[in-house]
Amino acid sequence: MKKAVYPGSFDPITLGHTNIIRRAAAVCDNLTVCVMVNSDKNYMFSTEERLDFAKRSVKDFKNVTVECFDGLLADFMQHTGCNVIIKGLRTTDDFNFEVQMDRINKKLYGKLETIFLAADPELLHVSSTVAREMIRYGRGVEDYLPPEIVEIINTDKCLGGNNDGWER
Ligand code: PNS
Numbered sequence: 521m522k523k524a525v526y527p528g529s530f531d532p533i534t535l536g537h538t539n540i541i542r543r544a545a546a547v548c549d550n551l552t553v554c555v556m557v558n559s560d561k562n563y564m565f566s567t568e569e570r571l572d573f574a575k576r577s578v579k580d581f582k583n584v585t586v587e588c589f590d591g592l593l594a595d596f597m598q599h600t601g602c603n604v605i606i607k608g609l610r611t612t613d614d615f616n617f618e619v620q621m622d623r624i625n626k627k628l629y630g631k632l633e634t635i636f637l638a639a640d641p642e643l644l645h646v647s648s649t650v651a652r653e654m655i656r657y658g659r660g661v662e663d664y665l666p667p668e669i670v671e672i673i674n675t676d677k678c679l680g681g682n683n684d685g686w687e688r
Contacts, residue, residue, distance in 0.1 A: 594625045
């Protein structure tokens with residue numbers, strides 16, 4: 521497989537995402553991680569931060585690049601001349617949703633195919649949602665985020681400050 525795109529919100533990028541990136545990059549020549557906008561979501565991190573975190577997390581992967589796109593995934597694929605989308609699946613809910621997305625994307629651009637990679641069983645509990653909760657409440661994110669991002673979160677007092685719900 522020549523080229524593939526792994527799209528997502530990456531709010532923030534997690535160890536689950538980097539696991540999918542590593543496995544997808546092993547079976548294609550070039551993988552583009554596309555930091556996108558999901559209009560249903562209010563993001564904790566700005567587009568610039570999500571992009572920066574993703575770039576730092578994949579810096580050691582030789583055939584992976586990171587881009588950012590605010591628009592339809594099908595349009596990004598068509599503009600970049602790539603037909604293969606990579607999606608990671610953790611739950612049956614993910615599967616049911618992503619099968620619909622596959623259908624919608626195909627209707628928008630008929631050449632598209634989505635390849636699903638099942639999450640590594642050891643990372644099934646890892647999600648951006650859980651990582652954000654840990655950050656909000658000042659708990660460690662070492663089990664959820666790549667080390668490069670943990671370092672940033674831990675030194676950013678705005679995000680990693682003590683917020684355990686108790687008034688002091
Ligand atoms: O990490 P997420 O939030 O599950 O990623 C979802 C994402 C960003 C890949 C998806 O919302 C998306 O493709 N957004 C771009 C707009 C689009 O193409 N929507 C599909 C038609 S409804």
